[in-house]
Amino acid sequence: MLKNKNIVLIGFMGVGKGSVAREVIKHSDYITIDTDDIIESMQNRKIKDIFAQDGEAYFRKLERNVAAWLESSVKNTLISTGGGFYKQENLKKIGTVVLLDSPFEKIIKRIKHHPNALKKLKKRPLLKDLKKAQELYDERRPEYLKVADIVIDVTKKSALECSKELLKKVKTHA
Numbered sequence: 001m002l003k004n005k006n007i008v009l010i011g012f013m014g015v016g017k018g019s020v021a022r023e024v025i026k027h028s029d030y031i032t033i034d035t036d037d038i039i040e041s042m043q044n045r046k047i048k049d050i051f052a053q054d055g056e057a058y059f060r061k062l063e064r065n066v067a068a069w070l071e072s073s074v075k076n077t078l079i080s081t082g083g084g085f086y087k088q089e090n091l092k093k094i095g096t097v098v099l100l101d102s103p104f105e106k107i108i109k110r111i112k113h114h115p116n117a118l119k120k121l122k123k124r125p126l127l128k129d130l131k132k133a134q135e136l137y138d139e140r141r142p143e144y145l146k147v148a149d150i151v152i153d154v155t156k157k158s159a160l161e162c163s164k165e166l167l168k169k170v171k172t173h174a
């Protein structure tokens, strides 16, 4: 583990941030937290309900609050983030930024193959319209690459393989 250094996992919706984080903690001393989970628990409602009831701008404000808290108060933690969290101004101050990268079609294929696919799609308001989601992906991908300290191509790898690559790359990045 790096001293006083968080790992911030970024990447498009459904690319596997949560899945990889859960593998990393099995093979290291890291504790993991998820910005979406923090927001849902503070609000006592689901992300899709926050979007529906108060709109995306309100959700982004909540993300900003979480980002400020992460920077001031969280250390030595693997932080999994929502797909839009990478835009936070203080992102690089929170920790080493690791991008999970994969083509749009592969991400969607994976989600659709999951036994709980419908639920997985429903809980992500920005995946409702796949054409718009593809546009969002195209707009974001260069920005993800720009902000990342480390990039992991997750396309042909299991979450376990990705977690091992992450731990190795983080170690050598220090």
Ligand SMILES: Nc1ncnc2c1ncn2[C@@H]1O[C@H](COP(=O)(O)OP(=O)(O)O)[C@@H](O)[C@H]1O
Pocket (backbone or CB within 6 Å): 011, 012, 013, 014, 015, 016, 017, 018, 019, 020, 110, 111, 114, 120, 154, 157, 158, 159, 160, 162
């Ligand atoms: N490396 C992987 N190989 C195959 N399927 C994966 C992999 N990583 C994630 N998945 C599947 O993709 C979907 C989205 O993963 P998830 O971890 O929830 O993504 P995120 O946290 O980035 O939104 C889930 O159905 C999960 O089981």
Ligand SMILES: O=C(O)C1=C[C@@H](OP(=O)(O)O)[C@@H](O)[C@H](O)C1
Pocket (backbone or CB within 6 Å): 011, 012, 013, 014, 017, 036, 047, 081, 082, 083, 084, 085, 123, 124, 125, 126
């Ligand atoms: O890409 C985005 O802007 C979003 C991604 C979601 O998280 P996941 O990446 O975990 O699906 C969630 O934060 C919200 O629906 C907005």
